[in-house]
Amino acid sequence: MKKPTLVLLLCLHLAPLCLKAQEPDLQWLGSWFNAWDLACTQLFRLPPATPPEMVFYDDTYVYTSSAKTAPSGTPIVGPSLYGRKISWLKMPHKDTLILPDGQRVPVGLMSFAAATGDGRSFFVMAAPSFWKAAGVESRELTLEKMLTGVFLHEFAHTRQYPGFGRMVDSVERKNSFGDMQLSDDIVQDYFRKDSAYTRLFLSETGTFYEASDSDETRVLVKKGLAMLKARQEKYFTGNKTVLTELDDVFLSMEGLGQYVAVYWLTHPQGGNMPPAEAVNGFRRKRNQWSQEEGLAMFLALTKLAKPDWLNDQFGEHPKTIVQLLEQAVAEK
Numbered sequence: 001m002k003k004p005t006l007v008l009l010l011c012l013h014l015a016p017l018c019l020k021a022q023e024p025d026l027q028w029l030g031s032w033f034n035a036w037d038l039a040c041t042q043l044f045r046l047p048p049a050t051p052p053e054m055v056f057y058d059d060t061y062v063y064t065s066s067a068k069t070a071p072s073g074t075p076i077v078g079p080s081l082y083g084r085k086i087s088w089l090k091m092p093h094k095d096t097l098i099l100p101d102g103q104r105v106p107v108g109l110m111s112f113a114a115a116t117g118d119g120r121s122f123f124v125m126a127a128p129s130f131w132k133a134a135g136v137e138s139r140e141l142t143l144e145k146m147l148t149g150v151f152l153h154e155f156a157h158t159r160q161y162p163g164f165g166r167m168v169d170s171v172e173r174k175n176s177f178g179d180m181q182l183s184d185d186i187v188q189d190y191f192r193k194d195s196a197y198t199r200l201f202l203s204e205t206g207t208f209y210e211a212s213d214s215d216e217t218r219v220l221v222k223k224g225l226a227m228l229k230a231r232q233e234k235y236f237t238g239n240k241t242v243l244t245e246l247d248d249v250f251l252s253m254e255g256l257g258q259y260v261a262v263y264w265l266t267h268p269q270g271g272n273m274p275p276a277e278a279v280n281g282f283r284r285k286r287n288q289w290s291q292e293e294g295l296a297m298f299l300a301l302t303k304l305a306k307p308d309w310l311n312d313q314f315g316e317h318p319k320t321i322v323q324l325l326e327q328a329v330a331e332k
Contacts (some may be wrong), residue, residue, distance in 0.1 A: 023076040023090065026063060029056060030079035032151045038201055038269055039152060039260050044159075044310055048082035052158045053100040053120065057204030059126040066100040066122065075281050082096065099124065109134050111150050113157035115165060121158040125151060145271045149261030149282050156257045162190065163318035164253050175242050176208075184250040188289040191235065193267070200231050201289060208296035213324040217303045221299020223331050224300075228241075246322040253279060255321050256313055258282065259302075297321045304328035 022041040040046045053066040063072050063078065065086050073089030080086060100122040101114065111125040128147050138146035157165070172182050180189055191197040204227040211220035236243040237298045265271035265278035273281075279299070286292050298321060301309060305328040319327075 002241070005315045014143065019296060022283075023063070023078055025058065025061070026056075026076075026078045026088070029063070032139070032148055032155075033079050033081050035148050035152055035264050035270060036155055038267065039091075039264055040082075042235070042267070043260065043263050044084075044314070046159065046314065048084070049159065051081045051084060051086060052113070053116075053122040054086075055097060055099065055122065055124045056127055057093055057097060058129050059133065060092060061090050062097060063088060063090050063127075065089070068100055068102065069098050071098075088185070096125070109136070113154050113161070115161055115169075119166075121165070123158055125154065138281060138284070140277065141265065141271070142276075145265060145273075146281070148271070149265055152264055153254075153257035156260050159314055160253055160256070161317070162316050163314065164249050167249055169276060171242060172248060173187045182246075184254050184290045187247050187250070190240070197231075197235055200227070201293070203208045204228055204231060205289075205296055206294040208293060208300050212296055212299035215298055218329050221300050221304065221325055224258060224330070225322065225325055226296075250290040250324045251294040251297060252313070252318070252321040253294075254288075254290040255296075255298045257297035258291050259298040294321065297325060301325055301328060 036171060043161050051065065053069075054064060055066060055069050056063045060068055062073075063076070065088060066071075067089065070089040070091035076088045076090045078086060078088035093107055097105050097107055099105060099114075101116040109131065111128055111264070113121060113123050125179075128143065131147060136146075137143055141149070168182070172207065177186070181188060183189075191201075204224055207220055207224040207227060209225060211217045211269035215219055232244045232247060261282055262275075262278050263270075265273050265282060266275050271278065279295070283292065283295070301321065301324055305324065309324050309328075312324065
């Protein structure tokens with residue numbers, strides 16, 4: 001009777017030595033997940049969700065929760081998300097990634113959310129070491145803070161897919177864009193060489209930024225909305241009328257992504273930066289139109305609307321940032 005007891009005691013003594021430690025190469029991912037948890041609980045107040053399939057990678061390995069991405073991957077211990085343990089796999093990628101939707105893409109500098117053919121969202125992003133090796137830097141924010149913001153921006157799209165994402169899919173099924181690729185840059189791609197259009201856009205965007213940092217927010221938002229409507233009515237005609245819907249949707253998606261990044265950058269438990277420095281740093285080159293104007297519109301919205309506007313950004317029937325601003329300026 002004593003022998004089994006001795007064996008049990010021996011196993012209990014050795015068990016901690018047999019536990020797998022978290023993959024050291026994924027410590028940065030735990031920090032990103034902590035930032036997302038902060039945004040979910042204190043900004044969005046979203047309930048936990050089923051984590052999307054995720055693909056992260058450095059120069060040598062892919063770290064993923066997708067069996068399709070790493071069919072011969074080695075199980076590793078990685079961070080949890082939404083309080084759920086995730087089955088992580090690690091595998092040499094040999095310069096090619098197999099995405100959860102089955103596509104094979106060369107390894108490069110990437111950060112994006114997308115969906116599989118059956119509507120499940122997935123997420124892809126390079127590890128910090130990959131960005132650093134590519135020469136990416138941010139003097140204003142530091143590379144670490146900038147990449148956390150990029151992660152938050154793109155990961156927010158995984159929660160927007162049931163609403164805005166499916167709206168975009170519906171538009172794509174019903175319309176042909178010829179050689180133009182449907183993306184959040186589609187309006188910019190159509191009009192980037194039109195100097196008159198660009199001047200209108202820059203003036204409109206500047207008005208929303210002015211509204212976000214002024215005592216005359218309501219007046220300036222009304223002015224900015226009037227400029228936006230006039231721009232769309234003048235340029236989105238004929239076979240481009242569909243751009244009105246896409247413009248509103250992408251301003252909403254990209255603007256919210258930018259806003260959640262700025263929220264974390266300024267939060268005492270996040271980047272703890274002064275708001276002006278965070279906004280200026282995350283605007284970076286200011287050359288992506290939907291992100292640039294979308295952020296300004298959300299910053300202005302937070303000065304006018306109650307926090308419950310966030311309830312209208314997720315789910316199957318979200319409100320666009322244009323609708324939210326129109327509603328905000330109409331309220332007394």
